[in-house]
Amino acid sequence: MDHKILRATRELVEEVGYQALTVDQVAARAGVGKAAIYRRYASKAEMAFAATAHGQWPPPLADTGSLHGDLLALVRTFHVPMAAPAARHLVPALISELAGNPELDARFQDTFLAAEQTGFAEIIERAVSRGDLPGPVDPATAHLLLLGPLATALYIHNVPVDDAMLADLATAAAAGITALADQRHSDHGRPR
Amino acid sequence: MDHKILRATRELVEEVGYQALTVDQVAARAGVGKAAIYRRYASKAEMAFAATAHGQWPPPLADTGSLHGDLLALVRTFHVPMAAPAARHLVPALISELAGNPELDARFQDTFLAAEQTGFAEIIERAVSRGDLPGPVDPATAHLLLLGPLATALYIHNVPVDDAMLADLATAAAAGITALADQRHSDHGRPR
Incomplete structure (x- = not known):
């Protein structure tokens, strides 16, 4: 699941930029719940940093x-x-x-x-x-x-x-x- | 006037940070009109950069x-x-x-x-x-x-x-x- 979240984050950063990126978009793209993301990363910034x-x-x-x-x-x-x-x-x-x-x-x-x-x-x-x-x-x-x-x-x-x-x-x-x-x-x- | 604008910008960046800084605040602190600022700088970013x-x-x-x-x-x-x-x-x-x-x-x-x-x-x-x-x-x-x-x-x-x-x-x-x-x-x- 980590891999799916990080790949969705990378794809979305390239498509929409970091400012416009939301955890909702990542959850939808990765096919996981938002709660699963927030269990792993405290913020959008940490998730994005791990993804890069x-x-x-x-x-x-x-x-x-x-x-x-x-x-x-x-x-x-x-x-x-x-x-x-x-x-x-x-x-x-x-x-x-x-x-x-x-x-x-x-x-x-x-x-x-x-x-x-x-x-x-x-x-x-x-x-x-x-x-x-x-x-x-x-x-x-x-x-x-x-x-x-x-x-x-x-x-x-x-x-x-x-x-x-x-x-x-x-x-x-x-x-x-x-x-x-x-x-x-x-x-x-x-x-x- | 340049000097007053740049000093006001530096002071305000230290007080409120760059994100919260507005051209209105700088105009008020420097005692100049907003138009005078925009004749010199195309944006808040350029004004702040010149100030630093x-x-x-x-x-x-x-x-x-x-x-x-x-x-x-x-x-x-x-x-x-x-x-x-x-x-x-x-x-x-x-x-x-x-x-x-x-x-x-x-x-x-x-x-x-x-x-x-x-x-x-x-x-x-x-x-x-x-x-x-x-x-x-x-x-x-x-x-x-x-x-x-x-x-x-x-x-x-x-x-x-x-x-x-x-x-x-x-x-x-x-x-x-x-x-x-x-x-x-x-x-x-x-x-x-």
């Missing part, structure tokens, strides 16, 4: 053998659901809702964002074990360095992002994360 | 003598209006409005965003002249690398950004821009 994540968030991450390779694989994998039409409609509206709804924002931070940051922590840990980095950096910062530019391009600047741009973001994030790790773990003190 | 920019956008940029120094000065300067209470209230609502309003989005891209990217083009040109970079990189990409993580932290993750984080963003952006310039202008071809 396609039921599995964050996507599984491969060990490619290098920090740059891991970041490139991650940004390509995240780009698919993030750039999908449903997400392009939905996320800007959710950004507005999160800013005005501290309870929803806390759930967002504790679930989706925390899970994404755990993925970055794993990538950084592998890079340190491998010797790609001299020591760890904050996973939340690494997350912002790679996915912040992507989210800003897609949802604030409203510009398309092609694979060449994804490759540039991975190259820049690998260099940025390496610079921060060098700065923190250098024996020669902090550069200016 | 504090009448001068982008802020003037100093030549600090290094790419890293220029990026650090820029991100510190931009952070002040971007993190102000009026902007924290307003920008998430504007993000939602831009996504659903192609005309407003085009104006945003042609004015504020283009002016910001011009600032990055100048910083990159200076870095190339100085020998900090082997050749130019796309200013729009450089803009995303430095300000994308900041905008994402402030407006999507809703987390505070302190000066240590601003310094990290400048360090990472300088390393990322340098890596992209090296890749594009290297005699040894593109790294994988």
